[in-house]
Amino acid sequence: MEILHYTAFTTDPTGGNRAGVVLDASTLDSSQMQAIATRLGYSESAFLTRREDGSYNVRYFAPSTEVQFCGHATIAAAVALAQAFGTGPLMFHTPVGEIPLDTFVHDGAVRATLTSVDTQVAELSAEVRGRLLTALRLRADELDPALPVLVSFAGNWHPIVPVASAEILASFDYDFDLLAALMAEQGWGATVNVMFRLTGNSFESRNPFPPGGVREDAATGSAAASLGGYLRQVDELELPAVVSVLQGHHMGSPSQLQITIPETGGIQVSGSAVRLEI
Structure with a gap:
């Protein structure tokens, strides 16, 4: 049993989001994986x-719990398989359903594209929305007035919280314990996607991850897919659309995720991954 170390959504080993990958976990039980x-x-x-x-x-x-779906670890695992056995299509059976993938070489780097399960988007009650903003230490006047705060699903439920400026996103901080309690109560098992719209098809994102015991995620594929479902729901783009998400540079680990949003069905999330020698 070999544990591989990858960083996903980057071609630079100093960037991206790190993931462990075990290509043959057939001898491991849940407690050993945890x-x-x-x-x-x-x-x-x-x-x-x-x-x-x-x-x-x-x-x-995650370090403290099993999660239902993870985009960056999926991309890392797909790239690891491609490097071990060759590029081509893959199928992952995950707790949230089947995730088709394609792996290929682009500009000398192995890349992978996953297609999420179909998306869902829901509104938050005024009470839950208020508690979420309190936990995120954001005021109502710091939100983007053109984009709503909603919760979006593409394998995990992610609150999508658009802020009004890059400066607000850069100074973002939050109450870890308060957000963890709210997310546990609401059944949000992944991250909150706090984001700013840079241009029409380009976004900057930060993702606190209290359910996993992680203060902030450097690249979140499931949140990117959920953002794609959100943007389709609020009718913000001409479809099909290709969207870029920048994440992680506030943590010193820059990442780039590409989203392809079709008119219906799952969202495609693409990126590279680099194997780390640890």
Whole structure:
């Protein structure tokens, strides 16, 4: 059993979001997977078991809990498989459903594209919205007046919180314990996507991740997919659309995620990953 170390959504080993990848987890039980993820301390790690048809069962663990879906660890695992066995299509069977992937070489780097499960978007009650802003230490006048605060699903439920300026996003801080309690109560098991619209098709994002025991995520594929579903719901773009998400540079770990938003169905999230020698 080999534990691989990758950083996803970057071609620079000093950037991106790190993930542990175990390509053959067939001998591991849940407690062993959790122990490995806890020891690694990455926001998530992916554990794969090959099926007879050549597809893979995949489970994801954060340092403190199992999570239902993780985009950056999915991209890392797909790139690891491509580097080990060659590029091409893959199918991951995850707790939230089937995730088709394609792996390919672009500009000398191996990239992967996942297609999320279909998206859902819901409104927040005024009470929950107010508590969310309190936990995020954001005032109502610091929000983007053109974009609503909603909760969006593409494998995980992510609150989408648009702020009014890059300066507000840069100075963003939050109450870890208060946000953790609210997210546990609401069943939000991943991150909150606090974002700013740079241009029509370009966004900057920060993602606190209290449910996983992580203060902030450097690149969040499931949140990017949820953002794609959100943008489709609020009818902000001409579809199909390609969107760029910048994340992680506030943490010193710059990442870039590409989203393709079709008129219907799952959202495509693309990125590179780099193997780390640790």
